[in-house]
Amino acid sequence: xxxxxxxxxxxxxxxxxxxxxxxxxxxxxxxxxxxxxxxxxxxxxxxxxxxxxxxxxxxxxxxxxxxxxxxxxxxxxxxxxxxxxxxxxxxxxxxxxxxxxxxxxxxxxxxxxxxxxxxxxxxxxxxxxxxxxxxxxxxxxxxxx
Amino acid sequence: xxxxxxxxxxxxxxxxxxxxxxxxxxxxxxxxxxxxxxxxxxxxxxxxxxxxxxxxxxxxxxxxxxxxxxxxxxxxxxxxxxxxxxxxxxxxxxxxxxxxxxxxxxxxxxxxxxxxxxxxxxxxxxxxxxxxxxxxxxxxxxxxxxxxxxxxxxxxxxxxxxxxxxxxxxxxxxxxxxxxxxxxxxxxxxxxxxxxxxxxxxxxxxxxxxxxxxxxxxxxxxxxxxxxxxxxxxxxxxxxxxxxxxxxxxxxxxxxxxxxxxxxxxxxxxxxxxxxxxxxxxxxxxxxxxxxxxxxxxxxxxxxxxxxxxxxxxxxxxxxxxxxxxxxxxxxxxxxxx
Numbered sequence: 366x367x368x369x370x371x372x373x374x375x376x377x378x379x380x381x382x383x384x385x386x387x388x389x390x391x392x393x394x395x396x397x398x399x400x401x402x403x404x405x406x407x408x409x410x411x412x413x414x415x416x417x418x419x420x421x422x423x424x425x426x427x428x429x430x431x432x433x434x435x436x437x438x439x440x441x442x443x444x445x446x447x448x449x450x451x452x453x454x455x456x457x458x459x460x461x462x463x464x465x466x467x468x469x470x471x472x473x474x475x476x477x478x479x480x481x482x483x484x485x486x487x488x489x490x491x492x493x494x495x496x497x498x499x500x501x502x503x504x505x506x507x508x509x510x
Numbered sequence: 511x512x513x514x515x516x517x518x519x520x521x522x523x524x525x526x527x528x529x530x531x532x533x534x535x536x537x538x539x540x541x542x543x544x545x546x547x548x549x550x551x552x553x554x555x556x557x558x559x560x561x562x563x564x565x566x567x568x569x570x571x572x573x574x575x576x577x578x579x580x581x582x583x584x585x586x587x588x589x590x591x592x593x594x595x596x597x598x599x600x601x602x603x604x605x606x607x608x609x610x611x612x613x614x615x616x617x618x619x620x621x622x623x624x625x626x627x628x629x630x631x632x633x634x635x636x637x638x639x640x641x642x643x644x645x646x647x648x649x650x651x652x653x654x655x656x657x658x659x660x661x662x663x664x665x666x667x668x669x670x671x672x673x674x675x676x677x678x679x680x681x682x683x684x685x686x687x688x689x690x691x692x693x694x695x696x697x698x699x700x701x702x703x704x705x706x707x708x709x710x711x712x713x714x715x716x717x718x719x720x721x722x723x724x725x726x727x728x729x730x731x732x733x734x735x736x737x738x739x740x741x742x743x744x745x746x747x748x749x750x751x752x753x754x755x756x757x758x759x760x761x762x763x764x765x766x767x768x769x770x771x772x773x774x775x776x777x778x779x780x781x782x783x784x785x786x787x788x789x790x791x792x793x794x795x796x797x798x799x800x801x802x803x804x805x806x807x808x809x810x811x812x813x814x815x816x817x818x819x820x821x822x823x824x825x826x827x828x829x830x831x832x833x834x835x836x837x838x839x840x841x842x843x844x845x846x847x848x
């Protein structure tokens with residue numbers, strides 16, 4: 366049997382992810398988190414925070430909640446159902462920082478927790494900052510900024 | 511003296527026996543269909559230790575000690591232990607032996623390790639230079655996840671073809687005594703086979719061609735057919751890999767294994783009830799299933815013989831990141847009740 370023939374066999378025999386269910390769950394959980402964020406923003410604004418500060422406070426709250434849920438192991442259980450619904454909002458980014466920080470605590474606070482903390486989030490920061498810089502450069506060159 | 515038959519197989523003429531065996535498993539494995547077969551279990555994933563790595567050491571030590579105890583020998587009587595695990599540099603095994611003081615031949619065969627260790631332990635006894643040896647292997651879900659995949663608390667979804675690394679260890683004591691059974695009658699060391707699978711989450715697919723090759727060669731060498739075996743047991747292809755194994759053997763060799771085939775990864779967990787996707791995996795999976803469930807069935811006469819084919823995916827996180835394909839391997843051990 367050639368590698369090509371086998372890979373065709375594997376393709377036809379390997380079960381695929383339930384796309385419709387995954388999309389529905391991502392929509393419901395992602396939408397739910399976004400709605401919760403909106404509710405928080407309204408509440409923060411009612412306490413007298415300016416719009417920009419209220420937005421920041423929403424992000425901080427969601428990050429803090431994710432950190433607690435990650436540390437207790439609840440986040441991974443929710444994410445198993447929610448998929449992209451918890452990964453795409455800021456909750457996903459917070460989880461990707463907290464989970465290696467908790468996991469590698471056994472290897473010490475410096476070379477474990479601190480060094481591994483950005484092992485998953487590092488690429489997001491690197492390419493996120495890179496893309497922002499590129500976008501800024503384009504705006505600068507085109508005179509839009 | 512062992513006799514070589516065909517291209518790949520060795521027949522052990524002195525018929526070394528499994529004097530005793532024991533297995534130790536974690537909580538989820540103990541909630542599976544084979545719960546009553548396991549000698550030792552622990553609901554605490556740390557096994558009372560402070561790290562998952564220490565937990566795996568404790569689990570492997572528990573299985574080894576119980577097997578030595580079951581054989582009615584002292585640790586000093588064990589002349590060699592052939593053992594391995596999935597961790598970098600096989601530390602679960604070497605740290606367990608540091609504490610137990612047993613002579614160690616460390617092995618790495620990924621999930622095929624137990625078949626390799628059982629075969630080599632029997633071969634050592636067959637050589638006449640050893641009277642009492644052991645085969646052992648372990649894996650721990652938490653140590654494997656953090657080494658091969660993501661942190662445990664990372665929130666992600668797993669592929670449908672993915673298998674769950676078993677928290678399990680198995681150990682068997684091998685010696686030459688006609689009154690004990692089953693006997694280890696044949697052993698075949700497999701060849702590495704790679705049909706270009708790159709998806710590290712579909713290890714069943716990566717290992718199935720190697721399993722098919724080892725089974726085909728073994729049947730040809732011994733002049734036997736699938737119906738001559740009470741069970742042809744792979745460990746661990748999972749449900750996806752098992753389907754592929756049957757199809758590859760049908761296509762390449764015209765062999766139909768469906769009536770006698772079982773897989774340790776499918777036996778250990780109930781996929782309908784437990785969230786394990788394609789089934790169990792890990793060096794400890796086949797070790798625990800064979801050392802408990804299968805040996806008991808051989809000993810009580812339910813199975814006349816079992817062709818145990820341990821399968822391993824020989825990848826590392828580095829080779830996966832570098833875009834390499836996943837080579838597979840499979841070793842065969844024939845266990846006979848009578």
